[in-house]
Amino acid sequence: MQRLSILIVTLALFSVTLSAQERGAAPGAAGPPPAGRGRAAGPGYPKFFDSNASFNARDIAGIWTPNGAGFGGGGRCRDCGDRGYSFEFPVFTPAGQKAFDANIPSYGRAKDSADAKAHPEEHIGRRRAQPPALGNDTYGTCNPMGMPRAVLYPDPVELIVLPDRILQHFQWGYGLRTIWMDGRKLPAPDDIDIPRWWGYAVGRWDGDTLVVDSTGYDERTWVDYFGYPHSDQMVLQERYTRINYDTIELKMTLTDPKYYAKPWVGETKRMHLLPKTFIQSSGWTGLLEDLCAPANELEFNRVIRDPAGTGKPPAPGGRR
């Protein structure tokens, strides 16, 4: 065990000297994984379970992660897809194009950089990043991420299955989303009186696939980290399928006739099962309370984010 420990840590230390490109070019896992930044070897995620073990496809309770290290940084695992909604180029309506242009994300290749110009095969949404201080991501002040963005973040989600609903408890942001399974009908977008950051969602089983339809999202949330917009007309369909013992596959389709001229299909995502005791801190197991707390975030923005993006000294204030 000791020798194995030394070997693993040595490999990890050695690997940080490899370039991202070298890592990305490494051989992938068996099967055709969705695109995502890869690991050099192994399954690409902490492997605790036999994928071929028998399972009940409708038993999805547990902690699932798209994170290559399980949780806490490390990015998305090789077969989990990336943190963008899709590699497919969206087709905007004029209103959608205007909304897209108004959003200023900080993920992706730097706007107008040589790097951005060298990748015309990527939609411009992935090539227009600006420093967060100059952006307008509402998550930059800890507003809820909403969907589908929350499910794209590389951290675990606990699926809590109750008789009449399924709760998605996201570790990052400690967000909670309710999927109602009691047979209620989803309201039409025009019938939504009060939009929600986490939307209105209903679920049903279609064979062994959990189909979740949702709408009524606050328009200030983004579809993903690259700042793709949605309107109050967005209807999102998620199809979750437990494809083996430790993997759930997620397929999504976004329909939003106000902003998108045709339904926009998401990249297939995956997440993997974690033991309930995997996430630990302070001798305590279970999801971390990984809140985006305004008290932390606003101070970070004051002393780090804003000066870094503007070159100006931190604004007056202080940590409380």
Add this chain to the structure above:
Amino acid sequence: MTTRRKQTAVLIGLAMAMWAPPTARAHHGSFISYDREKQWTAEATVTEFRYINPHVQLFFDVKDKQGKVTHYNGEMLPNPAQLIASGWSRKRAATALAAGTVVTVTALPAKAGGNVVLVTRVVNEKGEELLGAGPLPANPQAPPGAKP
């Protein structure tokens, strides 16, 4: 699962956490604010360390050859969750980076100028790397979803 297999899995998880490219660690995309072509390394004295979301922060002083002291606000890419995953508890990290500790800091300046930097590496006087930060990959600006 046996205890030994659990330990092995945790070690693999730890190794994979250390593998992560900086852009994948940051949830703000704040890496883009810094100039990776102007990385510098200097001896520094820690004035404050914050083990806090959204990213841990290191505040420090650097004295130049003329004795002039410049204060820096340093962003670090890990957040507490990542440090927990890689074995850097709050107590361990705070002890290693207590105010007054002399360290060698490697940092990227902000593109916009000023005294905010991205701290990419911290080494103590014994030569030990702290918080598991490591050298930057060749192309950290590539989005996490970049295809090979």
